[in-house]
Amino acid sequence: MADLVIRKLGKTYFDLYAGRHVTAVADVSLEIHTGEFVSIVGASGCGKTTLLNMVAGFIPPSEGEILLGDRQVKGPGPDRGVVFQGFALFPWKSVLDNVAFGLKMRGVPRAERLRIAEEYVALVGLAGAESRYPTELSGGMQQRVGVARALANSPELLLMDEPFASVDAQTRMTLQEELTRIWEAKHPTILFVTHDVDEAVFLSDRVIVLTRSPGTVRAEVPIPLPRPRSWGRLVEDGRFKALVARVLALVRDSDPPTNPAGGQERSG
Ligand SMILES: Nc1ncnc2c1ncn2[C@@H]1O[C@H](COP(=O)(O)OP(=O)(O)O)[C@@H](O)[C@H]1O
Ligand SMILES: [Mg+2]
Numbered sequence: 222m223a224d225l226v227i228r229k230l231g232k233t234y235f236d237l238y239a240g241r242h243v244t245a246v247a248d249v250s251l252e253i254h255t256g257e258f259v260s261i262v263g264a265s266g267c268g269k270t271t272l273l274n275m276v277a278g279f280i281p282p283s284e285g286e287i288l289l290g291d292r293q294v295k296g297p298g299p300d301r302g303v304v305f306q307g308f309a310l311f312p313w314k315s316v317l318d319n320v321a322f323g324l325k326m327r328g329v330p331r332a333e334r335l336r337i338a339e340e341y342v343a344l345v346g347l348a349g350a351e352s353r354y355p356t357e358l359s360g361g362m363q364q365r366v367g368v369a370r371a372l373a374n375s376p377e378l379l380l381m382d383e384p385f386a387s388v389d390a391q392t393r394m395t396l397q398e399e400l401t402r403i404w405e406a407k408h409p410t411i412l413f414v415t416h417d418v419d420e421a422v423f424l425s426d427r428v429i430v431l432t433r434s435p436g437t438v439r440a441e442v443p444i445p446l447p448r449p450r451s452w453g454r455l456v457e458d459g460r461f462k463a464l465v466a467r468v469l470a471l472v473r474d475s476d477p478p479t480n481p482a483g484g485q486e487r488s489g
Contacts, residue, residue, distance in 0.1 A: 259427045
């Protein structure tokens with residue numbers, strides 16, 4: 222297990238259509254500690270996916286560096302698991318084989334990888350669906366498979382990019398509750414990206430708010446709500462509502478960046 226350290230990270234794309242450079246992420250520095258659940262929120266287009274993709278190693282930074290423990294991130298690797306909004310499952314593989322895929326790639330013997338895959342399929346509540354194929358599953362079930370597949374590799378860091386954005390509202394709440402339960406059981410380090418402020422506050426130990434494009438850290442808001450968390454408990458909880466209001470104000474840029482009461486907020 223290792224901390225994630227991001228130093229002065231920036232990304233400038235060349236926009237072929239507009240014929241000019243676009244800075245999507247600028248001067249982002251942050252640290253995520255082992256076992257922590259941190260969300261990044263910000264308006265659509267503020268650079269959240271770009272930031273996550275750099276941490277995943279899918280795209281190279283233009284500036285700065287990313288360290289996982291003492292290793293510099295230079296490309297994708299099994300130390301980081303990724304769950305996207307799209308389900309990205311192999312349609313020709315069963316649930317169990319989808320979850321076992323990364324273990325197979327790493328040469329884990331068949332009996333062992335099936336045992337591990339079964340454990341994670343059960344952890345996400347899909348026991349009994351092991352031999353089904355992705356097309357036979359609802360969106361919520363497919364996303365559970367995606368979470369199980371990422372966790373089965375025991376990554377040091379789980380990266381999630383709006384993973385619940387394409388399921389219906391009821392299913393999303395269930396998946397959020399399940400994710401907090403899984404996090405409490407396994408304590409993976411999670412960096413979760415979303416534009417949904419309620420979701421970020423519900424899930425996280427800490428919420429990082431990005432400014433509008435180019436995305437840079439506007440504020441960090443600690444979320445000291447007790448766990449386990451459930452929507453039944455939190456939806457009427459005054460502290461939850463106050464935290465949501467505060468993060469929402471920061472996202473909408475209507476709050477001054479100085480905040481003596483609430484942790485380490487800083488202007489960006
Ligand atoms: N491959 C790319 N080429 C050019 N511009 C891009 C590319 N990917 C993203 N962008 C731009 O970078 C900005 C941030 O995008 P993105 O990281 O997807 O934001 P978010 O995930 O917060 O919605 C946007 O202005 C987007 O148009
Ligand atoms: Mg995005």
